[in-house]
Amino acid sequence: MKKGVKKMRKRRMWKCLVMMLSCVALALSLGGCNFFEEEVSEETVHISVMWDGLAYLDAEDQENNAVGNKIREEIGVDVEVTFINGSEAENLTRTFAAGENFPDVIMCPYWGGSDASSAAIREAAKAGYLLDLDALIEEYDCENLETAFEQGVSSDFVEYELGAEEFGGKHYILPMHTPYSMEEAKNFGYTVYCRKDILEDLGVEPESITSSQDVYELAKKIDAGNYKDINGNKIITASTWGNGWSYECYLNSFKKRGFTNLVKENDTYIWNAMSENLDAEVAFMNEFVNSGLFDISAFSQNSTQALQKHIVGGVGLTAATYEHIYESLAGNLYKTNPEMRYVPLGPILDANGNAAMPDTIQDDGRYGFAVLIITNECKNPQAVMKYLDYINSEEGKRLVYLGIEGEDWDFVENEEGEQVPQMTEQYFAETEKNYDYKYTRGINSIYTLGVSRVHWNELSYAMNEGGEDIYYTQVKEMYPVQSYTGTRANNFDDDYPEIDTLRNRLAALDYSTIVTQMYTAADTASALEKLEQYREKLNKENVLSDYLTWISKTIQEQEDSGRQILY
Amino acid sequence: MIKKRIKKKWMKYLFVLPALIWFFVFCYLPMGGILIAFKDFSIADGIFGSEWSDPLFKNFTMFLDNPNLFPMVRNTITVSLLKLLTGFPAPIIFAIILNECVYKRFVGVAQIISYLPFLVSWVVVLAILNSLLTPTGQGGPLYSLICWITGNENVTYYLLQENWFLPLVIFTNIWKGVGWSSIIYLASMKTINPELYEAASIDGANRFQRIANITLPGILPTVCMLFIMNLGSLASAGYEQIYLLQSPNNLELSNVLDVFIITSGLENGNYEIATVAGLFQSVFALILVVTGNTIIKKVSENSLW
Numbered sequence: 061m062k063k064g065v066k067k068m069r070k071r072r073m074w075k076c077l078v079m080m081l082s083c084v085a086l087a088l089s090l091g092g093c094n095f096f097e098e099e100v101s102e103e104t105v106h107i108s109v110m111w112d113g114l115a116y117l118d119a120e121d122q123e124n125n126a127v128g129n130k131i132r133e134e135i136g137v138d139v140e141v142t143f144i145n146g147s148e149a150e151n152l153t154r155t156f157a158a159g160e161n162f163p164d165v166i167m168c169p170y171w172g173g174s175d176a177s178s179a180a181i182r183e184a185a186k187a188g189y190l191l192d193l194d195a196l197i198e199e200y201d202c203e204n205l206e207t208a209f210e211q212g213v214s215s216d217f218v219e220y221e222l223g224a225e226e227f228g229g230k231h232y233i234l235p236m237h238t239p240y241s242m243e244e245a246k247n248f249g250y251t252v253y254c255r256k257d258i259l260e261d262l263g264v265e266p267e268s269i270t271s272s273q274d275v276y277e278l279a280k281k282i283d284a285g286n287y288k289d290i291n292g293n294k295i296i297t298a299s300t301w302g303n304g305w306s307y308e309c310y311l312n313s314f315k316k317r318g319f320t321n322l323v324k325e326n327d328t329y330i331w332n333a334m335s336e337n338l339d340a341e342v343a344f345m346n347e348f349v350n351s352g353l354f355d356i357s358a359f360s361q362n363s364t365q366a367l368q369k370h371i372v373g374g375v376g377l378t379a380a381t382y383e384h385i386y387e388s389l390a391g392n393l394y395k396t397n398p399e400m401r402y403v404p405l406g407p408i409l410d411a412n413g414n415a416a417m418p419d420t421i422q423d424d425g426r427y428g429f430a431v432l433i434i435t436n437e438c439k440n441p442q443a444v445m446k447y448l449d450y451i452n453s454e455e456g457k458r459l460v461y462l463g464i465e466g467e468d469w470d471f472v473e474n475e476e477g478e479q480v481p482q483m484t485e486q487y488f489a490e491t492e493k494n495y496d497y498k499y500t501r502g503i504n505s506i507y508t509l510g511v512s513r514v515h516w517n518e519l520s521y522a523m524n525e526g527g528e529d530i531y532y533t534q535v536k537e538m539y540p541v542q543s544y545t546g547t548r549a550n551n552f553d554d555d556y557p558e559i560d561t562l563r564n565r566l567a568a569l570d571y572s573t574i575v576t577q578m579y580t581a582a583d584t585a586s587a588l589e590k591l592e593q594y595r596e597k598l599n600k601e602n603v604l605s606d607y608l609t610w611i612s613k614t615i616q617e618q619e620d621s622g623r624q625i626l627y
Numbered sequence: 628m629i630k631k632r633i634k635k636k637w638m639k640y641l642f643v644l645p646a647l648i649w650f651f652v653f654c655y656l657p658m659g660g661i662l663i664a665f666k667d668f669s670i671a672d673g674i675f676g677s678e679w680s681d682p683l684f685k686n687f688t689m690f691l692d693n694p695n696l697f698p699m700v701r702n703t704i705t706v707s708l709l710k711l712l713t714g715f716p717a718p719i720i721f722a723i724i725l726n727e728c729v730y731k732r733f734v735g736v737a738q739i740i741s742y743l744p745f746l747v748s749w750v751v752v753l754a755i756l757n758s759l760l761t762p763t764g765q766g767g768p769l770y771s772l773i774c775w776i777t778g779n780e781n782v783t784y785y786l787l788q789e790n791w792f793l794p795l796v797i798f799t800n801i802w803k804g805v806g807w808s809s810i811i812y813l814a815s816m817k818t819i820n821p822e823l824y825e826a827a828s829i830d831g832a833n834r835f836q837r838i839a840n841i842t843l844p845g846i847l848p849t850v851c852m853l854f855i856m857n858l859g860s861l862a863s864a865g866y867e868q869i870y871l872l873q874s875p876n877n878l879e880l881s882n883v884l885d886v887f888i889i890t891s892g893l894e895n896g897n898y899e900i901a902t903v904a905g906l907f908q909s910v911f912a913l914i915l916v917v918t919g920n921t922i923i924k925k926v927s928e929n930s931l932w
Contacts, residue, residue: 153896157670176895180670183896187671293765357784360874369763561692567895568693576875580787597694 103443104138107509108163110151111430113302113363115143116387117509119502126464127502137447141506149176156184162435165444167509170233171428172221173550174563181233181433182226190232191434196441202449204456205234208512212238212245214423216547216626234448236430238513242422242543246516249382249535250417252309253402254278255295258287258376266534269405272313272344275377278405279353282376289374290397298348298377299355301370301384302363304576309379309417310348312408314341317416319423320550322611322627329612329627331604333571334595337411339588345579346587359576373400382532391495404535417539423626424545432510448510460507461519463487468503469522481522488525546624552614562607569597663902686899690907695882703883703908706864709793710800711857717801718808719850723838725809726816741806749867752803756795760785792877799868811853812846819845851929858919862912884908 109117119125122140132138144151148168153176155162170178184190197205209222209231222233239245252275259266262281269275275298283297300307308315314337322329325336332338348354355375358366369375370385371392378385385402386394394401407415434444450456462469462481472482490497499505504523520528553559574594581587598604615625633640659674664686666677680686690696721741728734744752759769762782766774773785785791823841832840866885873881884904892901916931924930 147894149896150893153670153893157898159670159673180896183670186669189671293763296763352781356787356876360787360876374763561689564689564692564900565694567891567897568695573875573878577878580876600694 103136103440104140105440105444105447106164107139107141107432107506108166109141109143109509110148110155110166110168112145112148115145117505118143118499119505119507120496120500122506125500125502126467127460127505127507130459130464131447131450131507135446135450137443137450139447139507141509149180152177152180152184156180156187156189159187160437162189162437164435164438164440165510166433166435167236167430168433169428170221170431172217173553175428178221181431182224184433184435185230185232186226189436191436191438191441192230192232193234193434194231196434196445200442200445200449202445202452204449204452205512208234208238208452212240212425212513213429214425214427215545216423216551217425217427219547220551232433234432234510235426235512236432236509237511238426238429239516240513242424242541244514244516245422245426245541245543246514247536247539247541248419249404249532249539250306250309250380250419251312251535251539252377252379252405252408253385254282254377254405255287255373255375256401256403257399258282258285259403261285261287266403266405267407267538270407270409272311272408275310275405275408276344276348276353279348279377280351283353287376289372290393290400291372293372293374295373296355296369296375297353299366299369299375300358300378301366301380301388302361304359304361306379306381306418307345307354307358309408310354310377311341311345312410312417314338314344314411316411317414317418317421319421319427319544319548319626322549322608324627329608329615331598331608333598334604339591342575342578342587342591343584346581346584349579350583356580359580373397377405378402382535386529386532395495401531403531404538406535407538414542415539416542420539420541422541422543423548424543427548430509451507451511452513457511457514460511461504461514462522463498463501463503468501474521474527480518483522483525544626546626547618549611549615549625549627552611552618555614556607556610558603558606562603565598565600565603569594660902661906663898664906666899668898680899686903690900690903698879699882699884699887702880703864703885704861705880706793706796706869706883707861709797710864711861713797714800714804714808715854715857717805719812719846721805722809722812722816723842725813726842727834727838738806741809743806744803745807749803749871752799753868753871756799757786786872787874787876789877789880792872792880795872796868799872800865811849815846815849816842847927848929851923851927852931855916855919855923855931859912859916861915862908 109115118141119128122128123138128139142163152166152168155166168177168181169175170181172178181190193205193209196202210218213222213235222231222235223229237246252269254264254266262278262285264278264281269278279297282295287295289295298310316323316332316335316337321332323332323335323337324330345354349356355369361369367388370378370389373393382404389402408417410416432448434441438444451460458465458469458481462483467484468487469481469483471479474480487497494500520532524532556562574590578587578590578594581590615627618625662674663677665680665683666674667680667685668674668677672678682688693699725734725737728737757767759767760773761767762770762784765771770783770785773779774783786795819841823845824837827837827841862884864883864885866889869881869883870886870889873886884907888901888904888908891897891904920931
C-alpha cells in the first residue's frame with residue numbers, strides 16, 4: 061500500500077516537473093516569436109551596429125551613465141545600441157534580404173564601389189527600405205546635419221556614391237566621423253611598431269628603419285636577442301592583429317600607395333597584381349614567414365587571439381593603427397609594464413619613395429567611411445532625428461566625445477594661446493585607476509555613433525594628459541595625410557560593358573586570400589609559381605587586359621577634357 | 628483501399644505528419660529559390676519579381692568561368708570521399724566492439740563519452756583541438772606530445788599546415804560522429820536473434836567467426852541503406868568543419884564548394900552564383916544516390932527503392 065502511494069507521488073512529481081518544463085519551453089518559444097514584445101519608451105533610439113569588433117565602444121551601463129543621462133535631460137531621448145558581430149556585408153545582406161523586421165537605425169561601413177556592404181545598402185535604398193534623410197532633415201529642422209553629405213567627404217564620393225543614380229537625387233546614407241576639412245583629417249597612424257624596451261636594448265633608433273628590409277634586419281636581431289614576454293615565454297618576433305591586420309605595413313617598400321588597383325609603369329596602366337613589385341613583395345614576405353620571424357598564424361588568428369598575444373607583451377614587432385594598439389593595451393600591458401610600450405618605426409617609404417601608409421593618401425575628403433542609415437521600419441524617426449541633430453551640435457559633440465563640462469573636461473589655454481578642451485585631473489586620475497572609466501561615464505562610446513563631422517585634432521589634444529600622446533604625434537609626422545583633388549579612375553567602371561565578367565572574376569579569385577597563400581607557401585619558388593598561376597587565371601580570355609585597354613582609354617579621354625584622374 | 632488504410636491506422640499517420648510538414652516547409656518550399664539561378668536577383672524585387680537573366684544561363688556561364696572551379700570540385704570530392712571511407716566504417720566497428728563487450732557498465736560509460744562530441748558544435752570541437760595543438764605559451768598537451776615524439780624543436784602550427792589538413796579533417800570527423808552514428812547499428816544488432824549466436828558457439832564458431840557470419844549479415848540491410856544515403860554527401864564536404872579549419876596555408880585543399888556557396892552568397896551577396904553552385908551540388912548528389920542505389924540493388928537485394 062505504502063509502496064503504491066510512494067509510486068503515485070513520484071509519478072505526480074514527474075508530471076509536475078514535465079508540465080513546468082513544458083510551460084517554460086512554451087514561454088521561451090513565444091518570447092522568441094515576439095509574442096511578448098518588450099515595452100520600450102517611445103523616445104528611445106535603437107541603433108544596431110553592424111561593424112565587427114566595435115563592441116568595445118559599449119557604455120558600461122547603457123541605461124545609466126553620465127553622458128546618457130545628460131542626453132535624456134537635454135532632449136528627452138534614450139539610446140539603446142546592439143552590437144552584431146560577424147561579417148558586415150553578410151549581416152547587411154541577410155537583414156535586407158529578409159524584406160522585413162529591420163532594425164530602426166543601422167551603423168555600418170560604406171566603402172563604395174563593388175564592396176558587398178555598399179551593394180546591400182544600395183539595394184535596400186532601391187527597394188524603399190531606407191528613409192530619405194533630406195526629407196527627414198527638412199521635416200524635423202535638423203540644421204546641424206545640413207552639410208553632413210558634403211563636408212569632409214571626397215568630392216567624387218559625393219558625386220558617384222552618395223549621389224549615385226540609384227538614389228534618385230536623395231540621400232540615404234549619413235557619413236560618420238568625417239573631418240571638417242582636410243587639415244583636420246584623421247591620421248590613423250598605420251605603421252610597424254616595436255616594443256620600446258627591445259629597441260632600447262638593441263640600441264636601434266626608430267627613425268633608422270626606413271624600408272621593409274630594415275624591418276627584416278631588425279626582426280633578425282630581435283629573434284637573436286631571445287626576448288621574453290611578461291610570463292617569461294619567448295616572444296613572437298613579428299605579428300599583427302586579427303586576420304593579419306595590418307601586415308601590409310611590413311611590406312610598405314613594395315607598395316605604390318594610391319587610390320585604386322591601377323599602377324602606372326612605363327606610362328602604361330597595369331593592374332597592381334601584375335606589377336613586378338608584387339614578385340619582390342611575395343618573395344620578401346615568403347622568406348620573412350619561412351624564416352620563422354613572422355608569425356604564420358597571424359593571417360588566420362581572430363582579434364581575441366591577437367589580443368592575447370599582445371596583452372602579455374608577447375610580440376616584438378606589430379602593425380596596426382596607433383589608436384587600436386593604444387586602446388587595446390593602455391589598460392593592461394602599458395599599465396603593468398610601461399617599458400613595453402609600442403613605438404612607431406619609420407618612416408618606411410613606399411615603392412614611390414613616399415612616406416605613405418594605408419589611409420594617408422586621401423582625396424579632398426574621406427572616401428568610404430562608417431555611416432548611419434534609417435530604415436522604413438523605424439518606430440520613431442522624430443526621436444532619431446532629434447538625437448542626431450543634438451549630437452551633431454558643437455555642445456552635443458563635446459558631450460559625447462569628452463563628457464560633461466566641469467566634471468570630465470574644462471577649457472584650457474593651449475600653446476598657441478587658444479581656449480581648447482582638456483580632460484580634468486579627476487578624469488585622468490580615475491582613468492589611471494581604471495582605464496575603462498570613460499565607458500562607465502559613457503564618454504567616447506556608443507553616443508558617438510551618428511556624429512558626422514569631428515574636430516579630430518581637438519579631441520586628440522583633449523583626451524591626453526599634457527596634450528597629444530608623443531608617439532601619436534611622432535607617427536603623424538612620419539606619415540602625414542596627403543590630400544589630392546580629382547576623380548578616382550574606378551568611378552568609371554560601371555560604364556565598362558564587361559564589368560560583370562571582370563567583377564565575377566575578381567570575386568572568384570579573392571586577392572587577399574590568394575596572396576596570403578603565396579606568403580605562406582613552402583618556399584619562394586612555389587610562392588612565385590602561385591603568383592604566376594594567379595595572374596594567368598586573372599587574365600584568362602583577356603578579361604583583365606581588355607579592361608585595362610578600356611580604362612586607359614577612358615582615363616585619357618577624361619584627362620583630355622581637363623579632369624584630374626586619381627589612380 | 629488507401630482511405631481505409633489511413634482510417635484504420637490514422638494514429639500512425641498522425642505521427643508521420645509533423646515530419647512531412649517539416650520536409651515540406653524546410654526542404655520543398657525553399658526549392659522555389661532555385662529560380663534565383665536563372666535571374667538577376669535583386670532583394671528589392673524578390674525571387675519572383677526579379678528579372679530573368681539574359682541570356683537565361685548567364686549565371687551558369689559565370690559559375691563555370693570561375694578559374695577555381697576544378698580545384699574546388701576536386702577538393703570537395705576528395706574531402707567527402709575520405710570522410711565517407713573513414714567515417715562510414717568507424718561507427719560499424721565501434722558498434723561491433725561495444726556489442727561484443729561483456730562489461731555492461733563499461734559499455735554505458737563508453738557510449739556516453741563517445742556521444743558527447745556529437746552534442747557540441749564544430750566551433751567548440753575545433754576550439755578544443757586548437758587548445759590541444761597550440762604552440763603558444765607553454766604549448767598545448769597534444770602539441771607537446773607530437774614535438775616530443777617527432778623531436779621537433781621549432782614552433783609549428785600544426786593546425787595551419789597543409790599536410791595536416793586532411794588528417795585533422797578525418798580525425799575530427801570520426802571523433803565527433805563515431806559514437807552517435809553507432810547507435811543505429813547497435814539497435815540493428817539488438818534485433819539479431821540471440822539463438823543464432825548460441826547455436827554458432829555450440830558449433831565451435833569463435834568470436835570473429837560469429838561477427839563475420841551473424842552480426843555483419845544481420846546489420847547488412849541497415850549498412851546498405853545508410854551507405855546509399857551517405858553517397859549523396861559525396862557532393863558536399865561539410866561547411867562548418869572545413870570553414871573553421873581553413874587557413875591561407877591549406878587553401879589548396881580546403882577550398883571546397885560548401886564554403887564557396889556561403890562566402891559568395893552570404894558574405895558577398897552574390898546569391899545567383901551561390902544558387903548555381905548549390906544546384907550543381909544537389910544534382911550531383913542525386914545522380915550519386917540513384918547510381919549507388921541501382922548498383923547496390925544489382926549486387927545485393929538491399930536498396931532504398
